[in-house]
Amino acid sequence: QLVESGGGLVQAGGSLRLSCAASGGILSRHTYSMAWFRQAGGKEREFVSFIDYTGQKTEYVDSVRGRFTISRDNTKNTMFLQMNSLKPEDTALYYCALCRLTYCSHGMESYAHWGQGTQVNVSS
Numbered sequence: 001q002l003v004e005s006g007g008g009l010v011q012a013g014g015s016l017r018l019s020c021a022a023s024g025g026i027l028s029r030h031t032y033s034m035a036w037f038r039q040a041g042g043k044e045r046e047f048v049s050f051i052d053y054t055g056q057k058t059e060y061v062d063s064v065r066g067r068f069t070i071s072r073d074n075t076k077n078t079m080f081l082q083m084n085s086l087k088p089e090d091t092a093l094y095y096c097a098l099c100r101l102t103y104c105s106h107g108m109e110s111y112a113h114w115g116q117g118t119q120v121n122v123s124s
Helices: 023-029
Strands: 004-005 007-009 015-023 033-039 046-051 058-060 068-075 078-082 092-099 118-123
Touching: 004 092, 015 023, 015 033, 015 092, 015 118, 033 078, 046 068, 046 078, 058 068
Parallel strands: 007 118
Antiparallel strands: 004 015, 015 078, 033 046, 033 092, 046 058, 068 078, 092 118
8 A cells, every 4th residue: 555645735936745655564575666646637647756676766757857856765665755846837646656566667557556646736
């Protein structure tokens, strides 16, 4: 089970830190990769960021690169997304996802496990 937290309402230029807690010690016992996706109202869910098991390999969609930072603490079975310089277009429901491979593509079909999402609203 994946549970996201940390969403909320913030003004443009502000920051939020999202967390994704995985149950069952799954991150500390397996070499699974993870990602963040987001879905704005009326739009398709899109890839935001990826991190491999080691935390050394990270990838970002162009629109967030340089503003968002993905990380994970396998000992705490938690993944994070630090979001800085937020923009109104970042407003969306943010989902964490887990892939049972050491590397996964950016497509949703690669991820078998999803959280329920945490809402991020950025006001202008």
